[in-house]
Amino acid sequence: MENKAYPHIGETLYSETLPNGLRLRVIPKKGFRSRYAVFAANYGGAHRRFTVDGRTVDTPAGVAHFLEHKMFDLPNGDTAVDVLTANGADPNAFTSEGITCFYFQCTERFEENLRLLLHFVSTPWFTEETVQKEQGIIGQEIRMGEDSPGSAVYYNLLRQLYASHPIRDRVVGTVESIAQITAQTLYDCHKVFYAPCNMCLCVEGDVDPEEIARIAREELSQESGSVPTADFGEPEAPLPLERIHRQQMDISAPQFLIGAKIRPADGGEPALRQRLISSLALRLLVGASSDFYNKLYAEGLLNRDFDAEIEYVAGAGTLLIGGESSDPEGVLRALEDELSRVERDGLDPVRFDRAKRASLGARLRGLEDFENVCIALVEGLFDGYCALDATELLQSVTRQECEAFLRQELRPERLALSIIEPRRT
Amino acid sequence: MELTRSEILPGVWLNHLRSEKFKTACLSLSLLTQLKRETAAMNALIPYVLRRGTARFPDMEALSARMEELYGTAVEPAVRKIGEIQCLGFYASIPEGEFLPGGQNVLHDAAELLGQLLLAPATRGGLLLPQYVDSEKEKLLDRIRSRVNYKSSYALSRCVEEMCCCEDFAVSRLGGEDECEAINYKKLTKQYHTLLQQSPVEIFYCGRAAEKELRAALRDALITLPRGEIDYEIGTDLRMNALEDRPRFVEEELDVNQGNLVIGWRLGDCMEDPDQAAILVFNAVYGGGTSSKLFRNVRERLQLCYHAGSLADTHKGLLLVSSGIAFDKLEPARDEIFAQLEAMRRGEITEEELSAARAGVASDLRAMTDSQGELEGFLLAQTLDGLEYGPLELAALAEDVTKEDVVRIARSVDCDLIYFLKGGKPEDEDGE
Known part of the structure; x- marks a missing residue:
């Protein structure tokens, strides 16, 4: 071997x-x-x-x-x-x-x-x-x-x-x-x-x-x-079919998920690189130390049940940002504003370096769990890369790549919002 | 695995487990206090308010930035209940220096941050900041109310609530809604100081640092901890038998597509001198996993449900069976759950069932030594129960459990309450 x-x-x-x-x-x-x-x-x-x-x-x-x-x-x-x-x-x-x-x-x-x-x-x-x-x-x-x-x-x-x-x-x-x-x-x-x-x-x-x-x-x-x-069907157009969708269920507070279609890179190292770039970009955009998250948390629009990821599966990439909020549409508007701001001002270099450090720590933590490591290896094999290359490759990811990802893939008009509301009694 | 335990400050115990296996170290700190309806919500709120800002890092953004600088060191609130003891504090995960650029050791900085979160919060006039308290109070209220969102865990907690209606155990780890609503920043500051003075503190560390190094870092970090008379009188009240002669029945309606049946027992007389290993093996035979009697019979043979399983709480002495079923299957599912227990009481346990259960319990316990998070939770619970053995010792005991031991537990349990969550309210609509 x-x-x-x-x-x-x-x-x-x-x-x-x-x-x-x-x-x-x-x-x-x-x-x-x-x-x-x-x-x-x-x-x-x-x-x-x-x-x-x-x-x-x-x-x-x-x-x-x-x-x-x-x-x-x-x-x-x-x-x-x-x-x-x-x-x-x-x-x-x-x-x-x-x-x-x-x-x-x-x-x-x-x-x-x-x-x-x-x-x-x-x-x-x-x-x-x-x-x-x-x-x-x-x-x-x-x-x-x-x-x-x-x-x-x-x-x-x-x-x-x-x-x-x-x-x-x-x-x-x-x-x-x-x-x-x-x-x-x-x-x-x-x-x-x-x-x-x-x-x-x-x-x-x-x-x-x-x-x-x-x-x-x-x-x-x-x-x-x-x-x-x-055959996963015809290529999808970049815009969503329906911008906002609501459903009612017996729950205590509204739950929401904001999403967008992401064009996946070709398999192999470009696919791994895209995963690293996009997850770092998301950390900078809406992560625990971001302006976006802290402002909305302090205003009571978000709580600790808030998560953001991009899922790459079956030839499709999907942005998923979700949690609980009393005003999911307010969260969507704030995200659009934040994307426009990044489009205009770019990402802060100091924050970028910090985010990269945090990303390294998070990857080390991920390595503790055999299941997590082996499933990541499986996904990588089917997509043509080796998941263990991630930590080293992460070091070469640049701020410019993260900015380009946000500007090209996360345009405000591409976002859709799904809401589950508490049933009105 | 060498665990040492020592008192590093008055009533502050360090449980130190040195291990070179992991890429991150874990460091947790728990204040221990009696679970009571009046104080549970306040206690649960405290770590979340403290996590909003310290004197040096006054808001979450500054705290998060600091943690990112420490290579993604994560210090997060932890609120648990173990029996009738509420444990609140923080759980930190800290990357080991060996894997960081230049071999930087961030343990000291992380311990310092943990100490500041506990002891040096952002305050005004000596009081916790009202805007932080109010904001976290709203979020805690949301979290308390959100239990209805997860139907099977909701059904479990409702069963416990009804079953232990006269005991503190009915209170959830996060406390009650009404008590939470009544919190204000002055009351909370007072409770915070009381806890710091009176609560025994358990610290757990697992990682590469030697005990001496860690002790020094923690003493520096916690030196300003104000200690008064420490309350060691905390503990769990055990109730051995059911509240009434016949099992109570509680039914509730919500807008669900699937019913949830939960049956609760007292573990009974076996809790006089609990044999932890025998209870674990009993639970594994009855409903602990896919080779259990409940899974094989209620799910596989009779196809009454998608899931059916049991769990045993050895701290409070409860056995709970939970099953997701169609609304019209309440009676057959309930009857089969009881029938399987009766069979165990009659000693109808095959050698295969017993050896699978023993092997499963032992394997889970041994695997626990590979996970810092599980070790931490297990060892904290053992400490509270006054038990000195670790997972490997318990695994060896589980392998020696006999059929008679298991039958003894089956005969000891006493059914207290049957809870059924069914659909019906309100009118069905798809929300389109």
């Missing part, structure tokens, strides 16, 4: 691409008891229409998530969760718009658990009966999502922003869309998206990288499969 040292963060990364196309990354950590592994497919809720071997296929909303749930069934009637849990591991899985991840953390019998993980994720076993049963369970999950103001404010915003990109639909789908799923749908999608060449395996903990590679070679199919291409 190749290895690369990252001395400034005290880590070493081992890498290999197996003959079947599986990308493997291992970060050995001496002195830790937990070991973590994630086996991930470049397949999420947004991969609904795709082309593979010259054939274009359309699938209903919610298949990736449904498939994730059903992968845990083993042909002998057990579930992989039970087997892993019985072994002292803590297994779980999630499906986002862009990826599906199966993972576990454990302190004992790691190799055995890793074999199980690789085995169950690459062994499809579905029957019409188990599919029907799952339709009921996921139906409950969909209803639970409908009661969540956080989920409502988010999906309303995506529908304000995107005309056709599939991220505008819930990853879990709807009761109607999942009713169309059959065992055959699941077999077909598993074959296409869970091929080793469309997956990666990332491990962190006190492990021997060569041993991990050996286990992966032994457990997985030698066949590579074909890499599918997803």
Whole structure:
């Protein structure tokens, strides 16, 4: 295996691409008891229409998530969760718009658990009966999502922003869309998206990288499969479809999310660089030490539940700035004013240096969490960069790049506002 | 893992855990006080008001700028309740010098900032600034009211509130709405001084600094702490049995699509001399995770819910089961939850269930040594419960828990209250 040292963060990364196309990354950590592994497919809720071997296929909303749930069934009637849990591991899985991840953390019998993980994720076993049963369970999950103001404010915003990109639909789908799923749908999608060449395996903990590679070679199919291409629809226009959207729910105070479409850079290092530039720019624009945040906090328009990020997923970039406020439209106006001010005056050099320092500290903190590190590696692999390069690359990000990002991507007219209001009684 | 504990100032205890594993150090400071309805909101408000500004960094912008200079050192308010003890203070995360340009050590500056936040707030005429108090009071009120936004945790807290209606434990860690409304800056300043004088203080550190270095930094930072008679008489009242002969039933309506059923028990007589390891393993068998009886039966076999799980509070002696269900599934879900407990009382626990539960509990405890935040919370709670062992010792004890131990806990629990949150109020509308 190749290895690369990252001395400034005290880590070493081992890498290999197996003959079947599986990308493997291992970060050995001496002195830790937990070991973590994630086996991930470049397949999420947004991969609904795709082309593979010259054939274009359309699938209903919610298949990736449904498939994730059903992968845990083993042909002998057990579930992989039970087997892993019985072994002292803590297994779980999630499906986002862009990826599906199966993972576990454990302190004992790691190799055995890793074999199980690789085995169950690459062994499809579905029957019409188990599919029907799952339709009921996921139906409950969909209803639970409908009661969540956080989920409502988010999906309303995506529908304000995107005309056709599939991220505008819930990853879990709807009761109607999942009713169309059959065992055959699941077999077909598993074959296409869970091929080793469309997956990666990332491990962190006190492990021997060569041993991990050996286990992966032994457990997985030698066949590579074909890499599918997803069709996320027509390119989206820069402006939102609907500027302000409101919904009422039983909540105590208005929740809001301000968003905008961001043009994502091409994969590889430009993609990582764009992530670093945009997150630093956002910290300067609306972060804890910004004029914007402190003024609105002191005026009572914002509280500590306030967060800003840019989500890059399934070929789309989305600005998300949100929290609770008695006057979300006031927050939107203040943000527009702040963007105009930055457009005119640029960013302050002293603040820029401070923000970069803070960003370094935040990245060090992020490295403490194996799950966080491994999922970042997965996302990077599917986007063509290495997430561990971030800390070093951050040092080369300039103030001018951050200013250019804000001026080009966050124009006031591009912003949309989604509000969940307390129900009037 | 070597934990040392020493009193560095009167009633100020430093728990020092040296570790070279992490890239950031953690430093927390908690004032301990009895959880009471009258003072809980005031106490909860104090760290948030202090975090608004100090004499040297008079507003949040200046404080944030200082923390950014210290490479993103984060010092944030922390308010918890452990049993009936309210713990309030700050939790700091500090990058280790080894990973900073030029190997700069920011620990001393961070400890100094923590000391200033606690002891040298921005004041006028010796009083906390009214504009900070009023503004944070509004935000605390919003936070107290916001619990309704998260339906499953709302249902849990409502169950505890009803179940412990005659006990201080019913008060949330943030206090009550009415008591919060009544706060003004003069009362709050008085309470702040009382806390500084009387509260035992627990400090937890995990990182690369030696104890001597840290002790010196903290003594400098906290030297002006005014101490009076320290109140060591704080503690948790345990109630062993249910309030009434039969479980009470409380139903509430909100505009929800999914029902939330929460059932509360007293852990009962086993709390006379609580066997923490046995309670953890009991909980894991019953509803602690995906291999538990509740998950397998209520969710997987009968498909009555999306989630079903239990949690055991060993500080107050409670067992809570929470389940998200369709509105018309109250009875079958409730019956199955009780049936699974009855089965455990009869000793119907397979070797697989028991060994999965033991392994899961032990593994979680061992993994805790890899997370500073979890270690901090665990060790603070152990200190308050007067227990001297750490997660590794408890993991070893969990591995020795027998079926009889688990059955004993199952037989000890006493159902007190059933709470159901259902839909219905008001008319459905989609808000479009």
